[in-house]
Structures are given as structure tokens and as C-alpha cells.
Amino acid sequence: MFDELNLQKIAIVGRESTGKSTMALHLAKTLKSICVPEYARYYCQHLDRNYTLQDEVNMFYGQIALEEALISTDPKLMICDTTILTVKIWCDHLFKQTPREVTNEISNRKYDFYLLMDIDLPWQDDPLRDFPNEREYFLGIWKTELETLGAKYQVINGRGNDRLEKGVKAAKNYLGIK
Numbered sequence: 001m002f003d004e005l006n007l008q009k010i011a012i013v014g015r016e017s018t019g020k021s022t023m024a025l026h027l028a029k030t031l032k033s034i035c036v037p038e039y040a041r042y043y044c045q046h047l048d049r050n051y052t053l054q055d056e057v058n059m060f061y062g063q064i065a066l067e068e069a070l071i072s073t074d075p076k077l078m079i080c081d082t083t084i085l086t087v088k089i090w091c092d093h094l095f096k097q098t099p100r101e102v103t104n105e106i107s108n109r110k111y112d113f114y115l116l117m118d119i120d121l122p123w124q125d126d127p128l129r130d131f132p133n134e135r136e137y138f139l140g141i142w143k144t145e146l147e148t149l150g151a152k153y154q155v156i157n158g159r160g161n162d163r164l165e166k167g168v169k170a171a172k173n174y175l176g177i178k
Helices: 020-030 039-044 053-071 085-095 100-108 132-149 160-175
Strands: 008-014 034-036 077-081 113-117 153-156
Touching: 008 020, 008 132, 008 160, 020 034, 020 077, 020 113, 020 160, 034 053, 039 053, 053 077, 053 085, 053 100, 085 100, 085 132, 113 132, 113 160, 153 160
Parallel strands: 008 077, 008 113, 034 077, 113 153
Antiparallel strands: none
16 A cells, blocks of 8 residues: 555656656656556557456556555655556546446545646557547546546646656656755
């Protein structure tokens, strides 16, 4: 379980093709912390069919397992390349329902700060990415979900190093690092 007393968690979230993984790795390196990768990418890369609600639940448990495994190393700061909130957003969109185990864990699993990646980067086609024409819609969903959680977040925009530096600055400001 998350040790809320000693661990700061920054989650990088948002729409596909917005630089989440690049940002997460950059932050982890810059802030000398660990990065929790996105489990769904590993899960789906060898899936030879459309994913199901059960696949979403499997990805939910896989993401939690990755986080828990890295928490066991006792870091002081953890950068998460997505969260289980992604599972809820996809379940709601694709299956019009989210299993209770997911919604219950979302309310229990806290992150201290979120970087919500803006949709201002060009779409990069990838077999694991869906709905390129609904980017604005999903950005709105992310904002609504984060606000519903009462989450502290900042939208990060820009390109290249400018985007990365905005993410670092936001994280450092949140953490009180100069």
C-alpha cells in the first residue's frame, strides 16, 4: 500500500500522444526519482484482438502491481506515467461502465500532484492509440475527472524542451524545490 507519510507521487496523465511517457522519464531523471511505467502499453502490445472490459480490469491490476512493486523500494518521490484513472476513462467511454473495484481504488489511491498533458502536440499514429479525432473531448474528460477528485493539477503545453521544462517547473514548484 502507499505510504502516505514518506512518499510524494506525481502523476503524468492525459490523452494519448501528448508526451506523457517522455515527460515521466524526464521528470524522474531530473528529480532523481523513480518512474512507474504505463502497464497498459505492455499489456496491449501483444494483444491480437480488441480489448474487453476484463482486459481493462487486468490493466488496472497490472498498474497497481507496478506501483506497489516500486513503492517497496522505499522512494521519496515517484513519477507515475499514468494512473488507474485512465482505466475508468476508457471503461466509461468504451463499455459505458466502470467496475466498482476500479472506482473504489481510485478514491483510495492518492497522488499528490498531476501534470495533465495538453493536446497541442501533433497526433502520432500508433496501433495502440485510439480516437485521434476526439482529443479535445478526452482532455475535457480528464479535467472533469481530476476536478471531481479535488486533485491538484496543472495543464502542461508547449513543444520539445519548452514542454519538458514547464513540467519540471510545475513539479518543482509543487514540491517546493528551487
